Amino acid sequence: xxxxxHAASSPLRTETIDxxxxxxxxxxxxxxxxxxxxxxxxxxxxxxxxxxLKSLSDDRSVLNDSFIFTSSATESNxxxxxxxxxxxxxxxxxxxxxxxxxxxxxxxxxxxxxxIKAAPLNKQGLVDLIWxxxxxxxxxxxxTLSHVNNHNGSIQNLEEISKIIKxxxxxxxxxxxxxxSYGWLDIEVTTWNIDSVTISGHKISAPKGIAGLxxxxxxxxxxxxxGGGHQDGLRSSSEATSLVKxxxxxxxxxxxxxxxxxxxxxxxxxxxxxxxxxxxxxxxxLDYTSPKILTFYVKDISSDILLRHLEENxxxxxxxxxxxxxxxxxxxxxxxxxxxxxxxxxxxxxSLGWTNTIDELNKFCDLFNEIILDLEFxxxx
Amino acid sequence: MYKVLMIxxxxxxxxxxxxxxxxxxxxxxxxxxxxxxxxxxxxxxxESQRMIVRSDEPFKExxxxxxxxxxGIHSFSPTRDIELDYELLYPSIKEELTSWGxxxxxxxxxxxxxxxxxxxxxxxxxSREMGxxxxxxxxxxxxxxxxxxxxxxxxILPDKFFxxxxxxxxxxxxxxxxxxxxxxxxxxxxxxxxxxxxxxxxGCRQTFxxxxxxxxxxxxxxxxxxxxxxxxxxYQKETSLYIVPFGNxxxxxxxSCKEDYRTMxxxxxxxxxxxxxxxxxxxxxxxxxxxxxxxxxxxxxxxxLVDSIxxxxxxxxxxxxxxxxxxxxxxxxxxxxxxxxxxDDACSLFAPKHPVIHPDNKYWLEYCTNNEYAKDLQDxxxxxxxxxxxxxxxxxxxxxx
Numbered sequence: 001x002x003x004x005x006h007a008a009s010s011p012l013r014t015e016t017i018d019x020x021x022x023x024x025x026x027x028x029x030x031x032x033x034x035x036x037x038x039x040x041x042x043x044x045x046x047x048x049x050x051x052x053l054k055s056l057s058d059d060r061s062v063l064n065d066s067f068i069f070t071s072s073a074t075e076s077n078x079x080x081x082x083x084x085x086x087x088x089x090x091x092x093x094x095x096x097x098x099x100x101x102x103x104x105x106x107x108x109x110x111x112x113x114x115x116i117k118a119a120p121l122n123k124q125g126l127v128d129l130i131w132x133x134x135x136x137x138x139x140x141x142x143x144t145l146s147h148v149n150n151h152n153g154s155i156q157n158l159e160e161i162s163k164i165i166k167x168x169x170x171x172x173x174x175x176x177x178x179x180x181s182y183g184w185l186d187i188e189v190t191t192w193n194i195d196s197v198t199i200s201g202h203k204i205s206a207p208k209g210i211a212g213l214x215x216x217x218x219x220x221x222x223x224x225x226x227g228g229g230h231q232d233g234l235r236s237s238s239e240a241t242s243l244v245k246x247x248x249x250x251x252x253x254x255x256x257x258x259x260x261x262x263x264x265x266x267x268x269x270x271x272x273x274x275x276x277x278x279x280x281x282x283x284x285x286l287d288y289t290s291p292k293i294l295t296f297y298v299k300d301i302s303s304d305i306l307l308r309h310l311e312e313n314x315x316x317x318x319x320x321x322x323x324x325x326x327x328x329x330x331x332x333x334x335x336x337x338x339x340x341x342x343x344x345x346x347x348x349x350x351s352l353g354w355t356n357t358i359d360e361l362n363k364f365c366d367l368f369n370e371i372i373l374d375l376e377f378x379x380x381x
Numbered sequence: 382m383y384k385v386l387m388i389x390x391x392x393x394x395x396x397x398x399x400x401x402x403x404x405x406x407x408x409x410x411x412x413x414x415x416x417x418x419x420x421x422x423x424x425x426x427x428e429s430q431r432m433i434v435r436s437d438e439p440f441k442e443x444x445x446x447x448x449x450x451x452x453g454i455h456s457f458s459p460t461r462d463i464e465l466d467y468e469l470l471y472p473s474i475k476e477e478l479t480s481w482g483x484x485x486x487x488x489x490x491x492x493x494x495x496x497x498x499x500x501x502x503x504x505x506x507x508s509r510e511m512g513x514x515x516x517x518x519x520x521x522x523x524x525x526x527x528x529x530x531x532x533x534x535x536x537i538l539p540d541k542f543f544x545x546x547x548x549x550x551x552x553x554x555x556x557x558x559x560x561x562x563x564x565x566x567x568x569x570x571x572x573x574x575x576x577x578x579x580x581x582x583x584g585c586r587q588t589f590x591x592x593x594x595x596x597x598x599x600x601x602x603x604x605x606x607x608x609x610x611x612x613x614x615x616y617q618k619e620t621s622l623y624i625v626p627f628g629n630x631x632x633x634x635x636x637s638c639k640e641d642y643r644t645m646x647x648x649x650x651x652x653x654x655x656x657x658x659x660x661x662x663x664x665x666x667x668x669x670x671x672x673x674x675x676x677x678x679x680x681x682x683x684x685x686l687v688d689s690i691x692x693x694x695x696x697x698x699x700x701x702x703x704x705x706x707x708x709x710x711x712x713x714x715x716x717x718x719x720x721x722x723x724x725d726d727a728c729s730l731f732a733p734k735h736p737v738i739h740p741d742n743k744y745w746l747e748y749c750t751n752n753e754y755a756k757d758l759q760d761x762x763x764x765x766x767x768x769x770x771x772x773x774x775x776x777x778x779x780x781x782x
Contacts, residue, residue: 305730308597
C-alpha cells in the first residue's frame, strides 16, 4: 500500500499508539476525580496544555492564554466562530477557498444579521492584501483564515495579514485554522497577534477524535458544551486523557519531522509527472504552497476514475471533491482558488507525510503514467 | 380491529388443471409476506378460491402495503370478524364507518353474502336493515345501489360475521415462481426496474445482474442499484443480485473495437455474461428494459443482432412503451425517485460519437469470433458479489461475512 493522503488523515506512529495504549490501561479514572488517580491525570493534562501553548509561541506570555482540547477541528472552529457571539451590524471576513468548518460556520452568522465578505484569492490561492486593507472597517469583528489551505496547500502570510487587520481595527478577532500547518510550519500567536488557533490531531498522526483550540487571554468565547465547567469552563466534558496524551506524543514527533524531505519529494514528483505525463497541470507553485500538498490535474480525465484506478493498486490519494458525481460540478472552493470550472472534475490532491519515501513516489509515478496511457482512449478527439 | 384479511386472486381462475399449483404458490408468497410484517401467529386458508388470513392480533398498515405488491393478488379487504350475534352486527359496522373519520364517502351500498344459509335473515333483509341504521346514524351519506363510492361488505359465516369497507388493489397477474426464472439485466435508469416489475406480475422469479464498471464508476452507482433492489425485491419472494465486475472488460472492448461498435459490443458481452449466469442458476430467459428505438442500441437492427447471439430468449416488456409511460410506471412502483439520483455512467463515458445503427455483419462476426472474452466473462461471474434480498426489501447478510 502507498498512502498519499496525509492531509486527510495521517497514520499513527508506534510511539503514539504505545502512549495511547498505556494511557487507556492506566488512566481509567475520571480526570476530575479528587482522589489521587484523578489528580495525577489533571497534572499530566496541565503539563501537556503548557507544551501545546509553548508550541504556538516562543514568547512566555503565551502561557497566560487558554488552550482547550476538543473532539475535532470542526468543533474548535465552531466553538470559536459561534462563541464570539457576533451581532447584527458586525462584519466577518473569510475565504471561500477554506474548509467547510470555517466557511459554513461563517455563513450561519448571516442569520444573526452579520454581514460576511469573502476575501478574493490570487492565482496562488493567497489573500488579496489590498482588498483586505480596503475592507478592514471598524465593523469587522472577525477574520478567519487557514494558515495552509487544505485543498491546494497555499500558505498565507499570517504575520502580514495580522498587521493589516490589527492596524486598521485592533478589536477585530483574527482566527487561524492551522490544521494543515501545525507541526511543520511556524506560527507565532503572540508577536503576530493572532487571537485564536485551531489545530487537529489526526493530521499529525494522532488518533481521530482529538483537536485543540487556542484562545488569547481575556477573550470572551461562549462554550458550545455546558456542564461541569471543565477546561476553564470553555468545554464541559471529562477530558479524553488518553487521546490528549497521544496527541502530545504526535505533536513532539511532528516537530522533529524533516521539512527538507518534503520539499525534495514535492520537486521530484512535479519533475517526473511533468516530464513523463505532459498532460499533467500543476496550478500552484511550490514557492507559495505547502511541500506536503500537491494539487494537479490531467486535463479531461476525471479525478474519480484516476482515483479508483490507483485504489485498485492500493495507492491512495484524494480528489479533493466531496461531490461524487461529476454531472454538474463547479466547486465553490476551486472557483475561489481560480481553477477553471472545466477542470474541477479532474483535480487531484496528493499529500505527503512521515510514512512516505522517494521509492514510493517513484512507484506512484510509474503507475500513474501507466494509467494515463491506458486511459488515453477515453479522450475525445 | 382487522384480524382477518380477505384476499381475491387475479388470473388464477383462468388456469385449468394447474390451478392447485398456482394457489400453492400464492399462498406460500402471502405467508412469507405476512410473516415478514406481522410478528404474531396467523393462518392462511384457501376458502372457495379466496385466500383468508386470520390472526389473533390485528393486522397493521405495513402488512397491507406489502400485500399490495404480491403478484397474483387482485385485491384484498382488511376485515373485522365478530361473533354470530345479530345484536352485535350494527355496533361493529358503526365502529368501522366511524373509523373512516372525515374521509367517509358520501354514497354507499351494503352487500351481504350468506354462507350460512340457515341464518335467521336472508341477505336482502340484512342489507336493508343495516343500510337503514347507517342512514339514521350518519348525516352526510346516501344510498346509491348503482355506483356507490363505498361498499359495506358483510358476510355471514357459520360462526362469524365479517365486515369490511376497505379494499386495497394488488398488482394482479400471476404468483411469482409460476412462470419461470429470469436473469434481469438491471441498470440505474428508469427502464430496467420497470421491466422487472412488469415480469414480476407475470409470475416470473428473477435473479438480477448489475454490470459494475468499476473503476470507471464508483461505489455510489452500486449503492443506487442496491436501493433499486430494495424496492424490486418487494415484488419478488426473496431474490438476489449479482454485481458483476465489468469495468475492465468494457475497457478491453473499447480499446480493441471500432469506436462506433463499442455500445453494441458492451451489450453483446453483457448478454453473453447474463446467459452464463442463467445457465448456472437454471434461468430460462433474460429480461431487459429495451424500448424500441429509444437509443441507438435499441433499434430494430441492433435488437435483432442481440437476439441472433443470445442462447436464451430476451424478454423486453417495455418494447412498446414511450419514455413517459415508463416514467409514470416507475412512480407507481416506487423506483422513480431512486432512478433520478445522478450517477456516473460508464456507457456514456465510453459512448462513441456516432454509435453504429446498421452494423456490418462481417466486422461483427469477425470481432466476436476472434477473442478470448469467454474466459473473462466466466471470471466475471465467478468474481461477482452476490447480495440476497428479503421480501421486506432488506439485504440478507451473507453467512460468510
